[in-house]
Amino acid sequence: MYRMIQLESLIPETLPGVALFIKHGENHVLYKDPKLSFTQSDKERLLDNNVKHLFVKAAEMSTYNQYVEANLPLLLGDDSIEPELKQTMLYQASVNYVQEIFDSPAIAIRQNVDRCRNLIKHILNDVMGSDGVMPALSSLVDHNAYTYVHSVQVATYSISLHIREFDLGKDELMDVGMGSLFHDYGKVYVPKELLDKPGKLSASEFMEVKKHPVYGYSTLKDLEIFTPVALGIVKHHHEKENGSGYPDGLSSYDIARSSKITAIADVFSALTTNRSYRQALTKEKALEIMYGEMDGSFDLQYLNTFRDSLQ
Ligand SMILES: [Fe+2]
Ligand SMILES: [Fe+2]
Known part of the structure; x- marks a missing residue:
């Protein structure tokens, strides 16, 4: 198994001992032996x-991810790299991180919490410095498994909408970032066949999938590094305004604003991404569904702000 990386993410003479490959047709061919250095x-x-x-x-x-994350400040500050490429590297690094964390035992989250906060800090800076929704996000989609890309998209949309709606300090935005990045963490405890199932889920299968907010909440709560705001997002991102959501069937005033906002980010990301069972929808079509068939699911004020931010 090979994973694609950006050439621009490599700073000559600094790469740790990992083997690099290039693709020839269908084959991966060794380009650099791990013992040799990668030069200018x-x-x-x-x-x-x-x-x-x-x-x-x-x-x-994992070695490569830690290398890129350590060098992100340098790469993001390098004026010779195109802004869009920097964004791609940032979001790619975040996706790689989420993949590594979701594939490791939960305890790894606690050991890596600084890495996580660091990435969110960079995402925050990027969101604050751009006026539209990040074009780099859509370029990630084809190369990575859905859940990892989805997590980074939801964190980014959620942070962006919080910034538009409220005057929040960095600490609060960091909580929102942590909660929304890990909102679907509980899916690691749901059988993969159910998550990728092309057809309609049976009632009992859907019951199983619907447990993921509670699985995620209880696992992350036990790590004692997530704040109540972040944990609330994990538990309540599938609640709906009209009370028809899960796991607690909360309605309107009982749902925290951070969960309402993340719910919008979550559905929009899901609808606009390619899945095994359907093609990605355009943002217009996604909004049409969110205002139409999903009427009653979302807080309308936040949804309007989100729609306006996409223009
Ligand atoms: Fe979810
Ligand atoms: Fe989700």
């Missing part, structure tokens, strides 16, 4: 040949 002229040669992506073995992604 290596990078220039690849750029001259229009190579934008390299590949790393899945087992070495």
